[in-house]
Amino acid sequence: MSGQSNYDKHGPVTSDLHPVVYSALLGFVLLLVLAVWGFARDSYADYLLAIVSGFIFIFVAIPATLYLMARSQQDEQGGERGSFRDWRKGEFDTWQDQVKGTNAVIEILLPIAAIAIGMTAFAIVLYFTAPAA
Secondary structure, three states: OOOOEEEEOOEEEEOOOOHHHHHHHHHHHHHHHHHHHOOOOOHHHHHHHHHHHHHHHHHHHHHHHHHHHHHHHHHHOOOOOOOHHHHHHOEEEOOOOEEEHHHHHHHHHHHHHHHHHHHHHHHHHHHHHOOOO
């Protein structure tokens, strides 16, 4: 979260995610929670879905808190945030290698996007095919 930003021959290199990526992650998580609640049919399922929603909330709250703390520290130190376009054209530094920012965004968002969109599709199918309770 508190990575460094420098330059190489291809452009800026950073190990920090852009705020747009965090916003997209949050959007997909919210879509997943809404889709999961599409499976609620009786009070027993509602109870379990409330527990799962609580776990998802904690799963999102901890990294979000760490991100906000790192961002406030960066603001205090006078760090600047560039545009998302510049970020994705640069290089993203991982512990193994450097990858293009666009590829990093795809690799980060693809798993949660697939799960959220797939679960939404299942919920829609269930809504139209399951008998009314």
